Structures are given as C-alpha cells and as structure tokens.
Amino acid sequence: xxxxxxxxxxxxxxxxxxxxxxxxxxxxxxxxxxxxxxxxxxxxxxxxxxxxxxxxxxxxxxxxxxxxxxxxxxxxxxxxxxxxxxxxxxxxxxxxxxxxxxxxxxxxxxxxxxxxxxxxxxxxxxxxxxxxxxxxxxxxxxxxxxxxxxxxxxxxxxxxxxxxxxxxxxxxxxxxxxxxxxxxxxxxxxxxxxxxxxxxxxxxxxxxxxxxxxxxxxxxxxxxxxxxxxxxxxxxxxxxxxxxxxxxxxxxxxxxxxxxxxxxxxxxxxxxxxxxxxx
Numbered sequence: 001x002x003x004x005x006x007x008x009x010x011x012x013x014x015x016x017x018x019x020x021x022x023x024x025x026x027x028x029x030x031x032x033x034x035x036x037x038x039x040x041x042x043x044x045x046x047x048x049x050x051x052x053x054x055x056x057x058x059x060x061x062x063x064x065x066x067x068x069x070x071x072x073x074x075x076x077x078x079x080x081x082x083x084x085x086x087x088x089x090x091x092x093x094x095x096x097x098x099x100x101x102x103x104x105x106x107x108x109x110x111x112x113x114x115x116x117x118x119x120x121x122x123x124x125x126x127x128x129x130x131x132x133x134x135x136x137x138x139x140x141x142x143x144x145x146x147x148x149x150x151x152x153x154x155x156x157x158x159x160x161x162x163x164x165x166x167x168x169x170x171x172x173x174x175x176x177x178x179x180x181x182x183x184x185x186x187x188x189x190x191x192x193x194x195x196x197x198x199x200x201x202x203x204x205x206x207x208x209x210x211x212x213x214x215x216x217x218x219x220x221x222x223x224x225x226x227x228x229x230x231x232x233x234x235x236x237x238x239x240x241x242x243x244x245x246x247x248x249x250x251x252x253x254x255x256x257x258x259x260x261x262x263x264x265x266x267x268x269x270x271x272x273x274x275x276x277x278x279x
C-alpha cells in the first residue's frame with residue numbers, strides 16, 4: 001500500500017483493460033481530498049503536480065514533499081506524477097525527489113527536437129526506475145477541442161515511441177484542456193489504431209470535458225491513464241463558494257477549505273470506481 005511507483009499502477013490497469021485515474025493537485029488540501037476519495041473507493045490513484053502548479057508555488061519541492069508524505073500514509077496505493085513539464089530540468093528534479101513518473105511535454109517543439117529532448121529525459125528517468133510519459137499531437141486548449149488538426153498520427157506515434165523509449169503516450173484524440181462542459185467528442189476509432197500502433201498505455205488529457213459514457217468507451221478502445229483536473233476543481237470551488245455564502249462571517253480559512261476538500265472525496269471515489277469497473 002501507500003507510495004508506489006507509477007509503473008505498478010499503469011501495468012496493472014493496462015493488463016486488466018481498465019482505466020487508472022490521475023488527478024491534479026493544487027495544494028495539500030486537494031491531495032488530502034483525492035487520497036481520501038481513493039481510500040473510500042478502495043482504488044489506487046495517481047496524484048499529479050503540473051508545471052503550472054509548480055510556478056504558482058514558486059518551486060516544486062515543498063508541495064512535492066507534502067504530497068509524498070500524504071501518499072506514504074495512504075491505505076491504498078498512491079503514485080506521484082509530474083504533469084506537463086516543458087522544462088527538462090524540472091522533469092529531472094522530480095525524478096530526484098522521488099516521483100514515480102514524469103511527463104515530459106515536448107509537443108510544442110519541432111518533431112526532431114521533441115524526440116531528442118524526450119529521449120534524454122527518458123534515459124535519465126529509466127536509470128533511476130522512474131516511469132516516463134510523453135505527448136505527441138498537441139492536446140488542444142479550450143478553443144481547439146474539435147479542431148481537425150488536433151490529432152495524433154498512429155504511424156508517427158509508433159516511430160516516436162521507438163525513438164524515445166517512453167513508457168506511456170499522451171495522444172490527441174479530440175479532448176481539450178480546461179473544458180468546464182463535458183461535451184468533447186473523442187475519436188474512438190483513432191484510439192484503437194493508436195493502441196495497436198504503439199503497444200503502450202495511452203493517456204487521455206483533457207478528460208474533464210468528456211462525459212462518463214465516452215470515458216468508458218475510450219478506456220474500452222485502449223486508453224489507460226485518465227487525467228482529470230478542471231472537473232474536480234469545480235467541485236472544490238463550488239463547495240467553498242457555497243460555504244462562504246452560507247457563513248459570511250467566517251474568517252478561518254480552514255473551515256471553507258475543509259468544505260472544498262470534503263467535496264472532492266465523493267466525486268474522486270465515483271470517478272475512480274467508474275474507471276476501474278469498466279469490464
């Protein structure tokens with residue numbers, strides 16, 4: 001139980017043909033809520049810290065060490081993952097801090113540069129037993145969810161995996177980051193083709209904009225790691241807002257942050273159960 005390497009969770013999910021939830025933390029209270037939700041469901045979870053979150057906190061180490069401590073005390077397996085690191089240096093730092101996996105995101109680079117940078121990160125991480133995710137075919141922003149060009153080519157994906165040696169691949173199949181409505185349409189046929197092409201676990205970013213039934217269909221088509229951030233942030237924020245509306249005189253931030261943290265537990269447990277019970 002407690003802190004595990006991401007490879008253990010990813011291999012188990014891929015073998016079983018189910019989804020592994022990977023949920024972003026923003027501060028320690030979200031980490032606590034997410035782990036409590038995983039414990040309520042009795043299902044493993046991957047906690048993720050994004051590069052944007054690192055910038056917000058002014059560095060990786062304080063939040064990372066807190067998240068690692070929460071993971072070690074959990075009653076279910078918990079892994080810690082660095083999400084969307086465009087900085088090679090940040091990815092290497094996460095490896096050294098004890099993360100179970102890192103995502104180096106070179107999708108903004110020309111293809112050849114993406115390959116070289118990803119290969120460097122993968123080499124460093126693999127020497128230290130750390131699982132590596134990369135991205136090919138940039139996942140859109142909110143306005144690019146349905147853009148025809150926001151897709152990953154299966155042939156290019158196969159070549160990229162062979163050239164870099166990564167363990168999992170985030171692919172663009174119609175989802176988009178930061179969506180607050182669950183209206184994205186995924187290309188399920190493309191997911192199947194990508195799975196056949198790379199023979200590795202696939203990762204769905206932008207899952208907050210995807211409805212439950214489509215997420216289930218995506219897992220059945222070949223997705224393994226399901227990243228969720230904005231959707232869960234909404235539960236946290238709405239609970240804080242409702243608490244403050246009902247208790248306008250409260251000044252102790254622990255009281256309204258606790259309401260947000262508690263709101264994460266039920267939805268985290270529901271999503272993890274949904275992904276784990278696909279079959």
